Structures are given as C-alpha cells and as structure tokens.
Amino acid sequence: MSSTDHTTMLTGFTIEPLVVPVSVDAPDAADFVAFAAVRSAVEAEQRGHAGDVMTAAELLPDWRDESRRMAGLVAKVDGRVVARGNLALPAGAPECWCAVSVLPGFRGRGIGSALYDRLEQLAREDGRSTIQNQTTYPAGVEGETLPAPTGFGSVPLGLPSTRFLLRQGFGLEQVARISALPLPVDPDMLSTLLGAAIGAAAGYRTVSWQGRTPEEWLEAIALLRTRMGTDAPNAGIELTDVWTPDRVRAVDDLWAESPRVALTSIVVHEATGQAVGFTELDVSSESDRPAEQMDTLVLREHRGHRLGMLLKLANLRELTERFPGCRLVETVNAEENRPMLDVNDAIGFAPASFSARWRKRIG
Numbered sequence: 001m002s003s004t005d006h007t008t009m010l011t012g013f014t015i016e017p018l019v020v021p022v023s024v025d026a027p028d029a030a031d032f033v034a035f036a037a038v039r040s041a042v043e044a045e046q047r048g049h050a051g052d053v054m055t056a057a058e059l060l061p062d063w064r065d066e067s068r069r070m071a072g073l074v075a076k077v078d079g080r081v082v083a084r085g086n087l088a089l090p091a092g093a094p095e096c097w098c099a100v101s102v103l104p105g106f107r108g109r110g111i112g113s114a115l116y117d118r119l120e121q122l123a124r125e126d127g128r129s130t131i132q133n134q135t136t137y138p139a140g141v142e143g144e145t146l147p148a149p150t151g152f153g154s155v156p157l158g159l160p161s162t163r164f165l166l167r168q169g170f171g172l173e174q175v176a177r178i179s180a181l182p183l184p185v186d187p188d189m190l191s192t193l194l195g196a197a198i199g200a201a202a203g204y205r206t207v208s209w210q211g212r213t214p215e216e217w218l219e220a221i222a223l224l225r226t227r228m229g230t231d232a233p234n235a236g237i238e239l240t241d242v243w244t245p246d247r248v249r250a251v252d253d254l255w256a257e258s259p260r261v262a263l264t265s266i267v268v269h270e271a272t273g274q275a276v277g278f279t280e281l282d283v284s285s286e287s288d289r290p291a292e293q294m295d296t297l298v299l300r301e302h303r304g305h306r307l308g309m310l311l312k313l314a315n316l317r318e319l320t321e322r323f324p325g326c327r328l329v330e331t332v333n334a335e336e337n338r339p340m341l342d343v344n345d346a347i348g349f350a351p352a353s354f355s356a357r358w359r360k361r362i363g
Helices: 030-047 056-065 111-125 161-168 187-200 214-229 245-256 307-322 338-347
Strands: 007-008 013-017 068-077 080-090 095-102 130-138 145-147 155-157 171-182 204-211 260-269 273-282 291-298 328-334 350-361
Touching: 013 111, 013 338, 030 056, 030 068, 030 080, 030 350, 056 068, 056 245, 068 111, 068 328, 080 111, 095 111, 111 130, 111 161, 130 155, 130 161, 145 245, 155 171, 187 307, 204 307, 214 245, 214 260, 214 273, 214 291, 245 260, 260 291, 260 307, 273 307, 291 307, 307 338, 328 338
Parallel strands: 095 130, 291 328
Antiparallel strands: 007 013, 013 068, 068 080, 080 095, 130 350, 145 155, 171 328, 171 350, 204 260, 260 273, 273 291
C-alpha cells in the first residue's frame, strides 16, 4: 500500500493517510474525528436530511474489522481536514468500494479528483479488478436523468456526484430507494400486521436478541450474511462477502466497545430447526440518529410465506420496546426488489431519498 505511506503536497492542499485510532479519545484520533465529520456533513447534504450521520465512535468499529480492511485518506487545507477518501477491501475479493467526500466550500479545486486517483492507484496495487461506489441523493431532483440498466429507477445527471463518477469512468448499475418510518408505530396497526404475518407463516417461529449473537445461532448468522451476496438483488454489482462464525463473533466484539447496538431477529423453520431468514437493525445508544435497517433476507427456498414481513415486524417490536426514544428507522432497498418494497409500504415506510451503485473495471 505504498501509495498511502506518505503525505503528498498538492497545490493548495495536502493528502495524507488516515490514522485509525484505538479509540476516539486516543491522542492520534483528531484526523479520524474530522474524517467522520466530513463524511456525515456531505452525507446529510446529499440525502437532503440528517439520516445515516454517524459519530466517529459509531464509525470506528467498521475501521477495526480485520476481515474487511479499510484504507483512508484525508485532504487538508491549512491543516484542516476538508475532504476524505476511503477504500473498503473485502478479504479474498476482486472488488473494492471507494468513497470520496469534499466539503462544499472546498470543491472545484481538484481535491476530489486527486483523492480518487490515489484510491484507484491503491486498489490496483492491492490487486483489485473492480472499484465500486455508492452515492445518495434527495427525492424530487429535476432535470435529465440516467436510467439504471435494471429498468428500475434513474439518477439525475445534474448531480455533482453523477458528473464526478461519469468523468472517472464509472457506469451506473443499480438504483435503490431509501425509505423512512417514523416511530413509534401505531400499536394496533403493528399488532394487526404481526398477527396476519404469523398466521401466514405456519411452521415458522421468530427468535430475537440484542447485541452478541447467541452461540447456537453463530453458524446460521454467518450463512445468512454470506447469502446476502448471492440471494439479494445486486444487479451488476460484485459482492464478495464471506462470513464465518469467527468473523461474526469478532464483529460482535467490536460493536460491544462502541455506541452501536445490533437488534437481530431470525425466523426458524420448526420442522428442521434451521434459521431461514434474518433481519438486523443498527441502533445508536448515545446519539439520536435514526435506527438503520441493515440486512434482511429470506432464503429463496422458504419464500412465499410472508416471512420478510414477519421478520421486519418482529424486529420493529423489539426496537420500540428496547429503545423507546428512537424516532425513525431508515432502510435501503433496490428499486427492482418489489416484494421487500411492498412489505415496507405496508408497514408505513415512505420514500425519503435514493442511492445509486456504480461500478468501474480497473483490471
């Protein structure tokens, strides 16, 4: 990773490798805290609201996950961090994911392009053949659009992020909807929907927990998370994400040291005792950011029994009971994933913004 081993002096700004601290209180944590602040500011600007704005302490576990290496860069003007770039490098995968964010007052100086050039160089050095990116944008942006090749959704061509990625040679692969659900959910509605889902799911039961994965479900969670890469609609996006029980436990340990709490519900096929679906919520114990709906999956061979609805409702019930102060849940679903969007619509989720996935071959 020689391309991030030193500080580069460029006209009016510098680019430096990001130091990942042991904790946000460590003496070397200042750049990481500023990095997180840039990410959150630009994310809120792009979405048109303050969803998915993570504090540095909430972001840190993702950077300490050894099974999914991260490499980061910070751009500084007069010693201030004004932009960030990072790569996510899944183990044993041909692909990687990049992100570039520049604060509004510092755009148009070539900072974003310089960061991206360094990230692509690093990806090539690491042997990656594909580099991917995800952008977000608010609803209601007018003007000409670029349609997704899936036939579902499009991206406004006038967005700075769209123009930037097209200049860098990326192609659009998929558009997803970011939906939001205000909390608390009406208890009568929740009870009615849950009763109907339970009635349609004869032969299945749910199990829920907060925090660490129970020992008896470690292998099941590893399998279900791995199947997200093959069973969920990903269009042309490459997604290599292999989970093992050891990896599940290692991530549990990282989250135990952070303000983030995972709420998990699984659905079990009673005849076999097999966990055949799961859903996870990422909740903050210290900030007022929305709870984030992470993975939701029902194995293909068990679909058609309203298990997706059952899982979502069971976990929402857990959320309202365990975190009564939480006021919003956000979820992201591919526009072509009509079954899951139908579930969300029935529960009361409404479109809040959109995201787009991009791909570029580099090798």
